[in-house]
Amino acid sequence: MNKFNLLLVFVLSFLIFSCGSNNGKKKSDFSIQIPNNKSEFSINEELQASVVNSKNRSIDSVSFYFGDQYLKSSKDGTNLQLDLKDVLLGNQTLKAIVYSEDKTDTLTKNIKVLNSEPPVVYTYQIINSYPHDMTSYTQGLEFHDGILYESAGQYGKSKLRKLELESGEVLQEIELDDQYFAEGLTILDNKIYQLTWQEGEGLIYDLESFEKTGSFGYNQSKEGWGLCNNGQKIFKSDGTEKIWILDPETLAEKSFIQPTHHKSISTKLNELEWVNGKIYANTYQKDGVAIINPENGAIEGIINFSGLRDKVTQHDKLDVLNGIAYNSETDKLYVTGKNWDKIFEVKIVKK
Template sequence: MFKFNSLLVFILSFLIFSCGSNNGNKKSDFSLQIDQNKSKFKLNDELKASILNEKNKQIDSVSFYLGEQFLKTARSTDYNLNLQNVRLGNQNLRAIIFYENTSDTLSKNIQILNTEAPKLYTYEIVNSYPHDISSYTQGLEFHEGTLYESIGQYGKSKLRKVDLKSGDVLKEVELDDQYFAEGLTILNNRLFLLTWKEGEGFIYNLDTFEKTGTFGYNQSEEGWGLCNNGEQIFKSDGTERIWILDPETLAETDYIQPTTHKSVATKFNELEWVNGKIYANTYTYPSVAIINPENGAIEGLINFKDLNKQVTQHDKLDVLNGIAYNPDTDKLYVTGKNWDKIFEVKIVEK
């Protein structure tokens, strides 16, 4: 995972600007040019850039960054930047020019796409289990063999502990009417629950369902889905970003952008961690993306078309939403909003 220390970034930025950066209102003496004015690249491409120095300033060195990720430092005016091991999506290429005891920062917005199209998958139904037909499912997750579910809508939002085989509710807590429950995840005996537009999430004691704290969203726009890899928490907000959260403070420290070979994707809702990948359903579509958490590459797409035809049809039947992976049994389960079944499924490559 590409990590950066926010304090270190702040200190370096302070040093750069305090030594006389030409940023601000003063026009730069330099300009950053990309060969053929390209703005779209593929992972592992070589980006050719140059610094135009019309006033012939004495350049000491130029350091290139993609977002906060360091690429290289050199002394020439022409640069070949290899886009290996970088994050995909909409990125900001920065060149920090050090010259004559001062510095200047230039930037260009570029887009980096994956090299390969996502692999396509379909599904086979292995088994089905009863599910509360009134549950507007938002989050679904196994922990130590037990299923936990969050249910949305204003005035109807709940957090539940559920027996998979019978569908019985083992424990339940209702949210106040002003909250719309969204995704959940469980880490270190704490259950984290998002709300939709209310700008905060809730922390519960896993055993008692007692609410022990709250957390804010900082930069993300809304609360959609959550999952974790045992060390970090991942959060979707309906935009092109999946945020990476500190598991202790819940601060949004970084993000990835789910990206195919053609475009940057949005509207990822329910998230689930499955064998080192993030599984994410696209809201209102019967599909689940398989996302590389290191760089955001969408490596696969699972088509769950017609699965909704296997449940009781009624006027409140809604979209696929709810992915739960049981690591103890290596089994994957999916359901939907107001579906009366949870399905154990086998994923099959087309």
Template sequence: MKFHKYFIVMLLAAFVSGCGDTSENANDLFSIQIKENKKVYTPAETISVSLQNIKNRDISSVTYLLDDDVIASVEGTAPVSVSLSEKKLGQRNLKARIESNGSTYSVTKIFTMVASEKPKLYTYKILERYPHDRDAYTQGLEFENDTLYESTGQYKSSSLRKTNYTTGEVLEQVPLPETYFGEGLTILNDKIYQLTWQENTGFIYNLATLEKKGTFVYGASKEGWGLCNDGTNIYKSDGTEKIWTLSPETLGEEGYIEIYTNTSKIPRVNELEWVEGKIYANIYQQSAIAIVNPTNGAVEGVINLSNLKDEVTQHDKLDVLNGIAYKGEPNILYVTGKNWDQLFKIEIIEK
């Protein structure tokens, strides 16, 4: 019996030895080096990446991955050139998978990518003013032909509305249950999609009847803020620097971009609108709209809407700019805010 136990122990030891000892901390053995060693990088750059072999281990191969996509494979510690062109902005994970003495090790280096160029600056000109319900805590705004649909917030008073934008008349209204706080909306394939804030629930309505047809839940995007669509995909903001792409079939999250200028991220992205291939995004508590590249998250322009809030009736419940609608007119937007008594048709003018 003793011999039998000894034989099993020796067999297990030989098996572990043959598979390689991966109990060592990979970060004590290897590290990723970027030759440029900067705080931030841009899509216009190509970086030189290599592996530091801290304890001079035998290395058979190194595979580099950027956000889990393989970008290069080399023998030993030879440097590789990595183009950052067409890569998404934000926090990127560069990983090295090392084969050494029959074992596989993995080390990671995190770096930040920002936009290559400064955003263009825009101002505005008021073209027309329309009445708007002062009690509407505007969260989402979108045209379907000449009809303006609006989502309003606040517990016990959230709603979905179909309105005549020229008169401010609410043609139809669907109240949300009192426990839901309404947020952004968008219209796609004869359906209206409406978010709620912290309830992890979105509502789906029939466009023609406003009848509620279903619900959907969020995944990693914990909150609901803004929605828009490009005719195929739906985009969702969650109050951070992220904009998520949702499947139009399942409403599941398929990935995200992070919103960055050439210097820093833009947090608290709110109401969204799709305008001629770009995402226009309200920045919460800022009198500004960011023009975002939906492919990589670069802020290509900023529309300064300072003083627009001063154009509406001032009162105790008056809140921030929020609500962007586009009707297909070049350089024209329709904007309002939370508890504003006017909807503005404005022309966007580059400074």
């Protein structure tokens, strides 16, 4: 067979395959229509949408989804009314699967869901202060059974530490290999979980022996920033608009929330702490700590810690606020920063 015949066979095969398939590249006869082409909604609104049938094809049924959540299916039902009060906030996808004449069309529409109320603004009062190692580039801070645990970062200087709050004494310490830049930490089921920044790997330690027992990968996210847990689930920030919810057994990133207030979706949320049913998260290089509803991602409050950095020893390596620790046994909240020589016990006050 000569080259021309081979080419002809290839072209004919391609045309036959293309005509017989509905692989999604062909423009659909259906589309999702939202009144006024609206794409941004408040959580207290209702989303109305319909499937437009431009060629009047016979429709067997339509199934609607919001993100991965199945909503409804109906025969010849092309209209949707969705109360947004119980959905996840942030960037979401409305999907409709149309079954028509032995073909399936998958339609999508991108929308943004914002919180309906602005965050409550809080300030702080300093109740007490305690010594903190000025050389510690704090990335994660957490209490467990009254003992303070800290993850300190930077290449060649990263550590995992067990501390006594009152004296600042280091009770135990592990130095990480130079290849790691340590980030956030959390403690669950007698295990310490510590993130690394861009190495795509989290480290696991035995709480009692302080020995490394394993590691885990990052699946979908590229970086590790902050960690916290609610006693069952582990939450992980990665610098994007997502806070991932990890499977506590496999540490796989199963789902996520998007911290969102009444105007936009937040990014660069760093150190995380679980406080009385909410996630506290500081924004990298900012003095604010967001109070986040873990159910839908709503930012319900902002704590303004402006001025706190001025109350520590000023030096050339002094860096930003980072480090939130809540002692559930005493109901006390503590904050510090990178290369700060103090840890502050603070009381949060509505402004």
